[in-house]
Amino acid sequence: MPETTSTTPPAPVPGSAADVVRTWDARADHYLRLFRDELESKPFDLEALDAFAGRVVPGGRVYDAGCGPCGHVTQFLTDRGLDVLGIDLSPRCVALARRERPDCRFAVQDHRTLTEPLDGLVAYYSLHDQPRAGLPATLAAWATALRPGGQLLVVAKEGTHDGVIDDPLGSDLRVYWAEFTEYELRRAAGNASFRVDTCTVREAYENEIPTRRIYLAATRAA
Template sequence: MADMPLSPPEPGSADDVVRSWDARADHYLRLFRHELDGKPFDVDALNAFAGRVVEGGRVYDAGCGPCGHVTELLTARGLDVLGIDLSPRCVALARQERPGCRFAVMDQRDIAGERLDGLVSYYSLHDLPKKELAGTLTSWAAAVRPGGQLLIVAKEGTRDGVINDPLGGDLRVYWAEFTECELRTAAGGAAFRVDDCTVREAYDNEIPTRRIYLAATRVGLAPPPCRSRRP
């Protein structure tokens, strides 16, 4: 009897993240190897995060991707950083690109029980269905000690589903965007105090979507829920 073809993974699942990123990791690396060179706002946000973490603090770069550039920047600032990613290909490439940094294959949605001084999510949430946002932030809160720091960088919008890969090619990938209020609500519900939330326009060489930068501190109790703000 012939083997039955394998069913494709559920969109947005861990297996789907591995499928999509193993397939496009090399292409992504070619496009974004030196991404931070042209993004001064992002470099400032990452440096500010590093300045809020205790010296030598233990930090996860969640969804580090194949470039490992965020892991390298934070390591250079004196932090004990581990870049984590579900894609084995991303981790393998990151280790080649940044041999002085540490990387591991891990699921950012399942890190409760770690003892971290901080966590950075630099565009790592757009692979996850919005229904998993609250649970993911809760896992991060369970991994980050009280007083620890969080930085989320995400694309602003309302999309939540499978689309053609924005990076080009013929892949279909899961793509989620978030509003400022959605991120504030999820962070607050997971016992993070939002200290700052800034939105910037896309640079000329970026996907034309505004970016959200949310900085927060892990606290013992959750603050009140978000109320939408009008500009």
């Protein structure tokens, strides 16, 4: 009998789409336990999301890009009369979001390869899984999907880190973690044909990772 050997598939490239699936499928349940109701204790975030919803055309089509397992941003925007789809690369995140928010819509999809024309897009802490070098291409993809006048809201953690670290959320995983500066976000948005309307930075709340947050609101130029 010939001797057989088993091989372990190589680990995905850190920060790649496959790596996002690997890490988020593994920690989606943990994240849901931590952040299921996080918006209730974040008045600044609620105001930013409400302002975004008010800028989108009534009933407009919106993607919650990187919705995660909670689906709370999708729910918030849906409750304000928008036609919202929460998308995430992680099948586990999407399955949990569907369970948590049965009256909302969710799908497994890469927010960097959008095809449907949109009136708005929210990226609520969904950029930190990919290398900072990919930011211009991501913003360009969103600009392609958004109609002229379409609204963008990006929420990201401020900083300069760009690489693999121990999971700040407390799982046992090593994960890709990227932070951004206000200048980087403004520049990438401007280069991608967005008009930056506001860009605000706030300090972390007491129960958050101690990193400042950036909130960039922009409009897709004609």
